[in-house]
Amino acid sequence: MRWLADVHVRLRPGIADPEGLTIAGGLRALGFSTVDEVRAGKLLRIAFQADDRSAAEAAVDAMCRRLLANPVMETADWELRAEVDQAAGEPVP
C-alpha cells in the first residue's frame, strides 16, 4: 500500500533563522510593511510503501528522527494519507 506523508520541519522557537529574516526584509521592501516575522522551514512530501497505517506512522517517525529533522534545532510533524490507487478504483471498461 502506498502512503504519502507531508512532513513539516520547523526551526524551534529562539533558533536564529537568517532565511526567514531575509524573506521578511524582502517583503517589507516590496511594500508589505505590516510583516512582523517570517520563519522558514522545510516541506517534504514522501511517497513510500507500508502495510498499514501503524507501520506507516512508525516509518515516518523514524525517518524524521534519523534524517529529516535535527532534534536540537528543529521540530517535525506530518500528515499521513493512503494514496488512492487509480487503477484499482476504476474497473477496466
Add this chain to the structure above:
Amino acid sequence: MRWLADVHVRLRPGIADPEGLTIAGGLRALGFSTVDEVRAGKLLRIAFQADDRSAAEAAVDAMCRRLLANPVMETADWELRAEVDQAAGEPVP
C-alpha cells in the same frame, strides 16, 4: 489584528528536484528501502497585520505572487488564521 499564514511552496510536477532526490537516497541508504519519491518544498510561517480576513487573504496572495513562489516552477497554497491575542482573551484579575 495579527494573522499567521502557513505558506506551502512546492515544485510543480515534472520540475527536477535534486534536494528531494538526495533526501530519498539518504533514506534508502538508512534502510527505508520502500521510499519511492521525495519532493522538497518550503514552509513559511508569516506573521503580519491586516484589518480583516479578506485583506489578509489578499496580502498573502500578493506576497506569494511577488516574492515567495516562482510561478514558472512552483505552486503556493496557504492556511491562514487569526492569532489569538492572549492579553485580550483573559480579563485582568
